[in-house]
Amino acid sequence: MVARDGGESAPKIGFRIGINVGDIIIDGDDIFGDGVNVAARVENECEPGGVCLSGNAFEQVRGKTTFAFDDLGERSLKNIDRPVRLYAARTGATPAASIKPQAEANKPPALPDRPFDRRTPVSEYER
Numbered sequence: 001m002v003a004r005d006g007g008e009s010a011p012k013i014g015f016r017i018g019i020n021v022g023d024i025i026i027d028g029d030d031i032f033g034d035g036v037n038v039a040a041r042v043e044n045e046c047e048p049g050g051v052c053l054s055g056n057a058f059e060q061v062r063g064k065t066t067f068a069f070d071d072l073g074e075r076s077l078k079n080i081d082r083p084v085r086l087y088a089a090r091t092g093a094t095p096a097a098s099i100k101p102q103a104e105a106n107k108p109p110a111l112p113d114r115p116f117d118r119r120t121p122v123s124e125y126e127r
Contacts, residue, residue: 014048014049015048015049016043016044016046016047016048016049016050016051016052017043017046017050017051017052018039018040018041018042018043018044018045018046018052018053018054019039019042019051019052019053019054019057020035020036020038020039020042020053020054020056020057021035021054021056021057021060022034022035022036022038022039022056023035024036037079037080038054038077038080038084039054041077041078041079041080041084042054042077042084042086044077044078045072045075045077045086046088047088050088050089051088051089052072052086052087052088052089053069053086053087053089054084054085054086054087055084055085055086055087058085058087066091067089067090067091068089068090068091069087069088069089069090070087070088070090071085071086071087072085072086072087072088073085073086074086
């Protein structure tokens with residue numbers, strides 16, 4: 001393109017892409033709904049040339065793509081009543097499946113780390 005334009009490079013436009021999964025309403029040529037609003041606000045949080053995903057969109061693609069994701073934490077977005085966890089997509093050598101969201105890394109184990117203690121004798125259940 002530079003050769004075609006006489007050696008001068010044209011100004012570049014840095015697009016931002018915000019991705020969200022949510023309900024939408026289609027009315028003719030218009031699209032409304034929380035899903036659209038959150039995606040627009042996620043886009044505003046991206047760096048120029050970047051792609052950001054909301055937490056629910058990240059859960060849909062996690063481990064299914066070669067992109068790696070950086071957990072940006074929860075953000076308060078304009079006109080959205082709840083904080084939204086954001087992830088920035090990047091190309092890299094680290095597979096996306098190996099990156100855990102910060103929220104999951106801080107969760108306690110699902111099961112106790114010691115054996116269960118049976119307090120009721122078995123004979124009471126065998127009546």
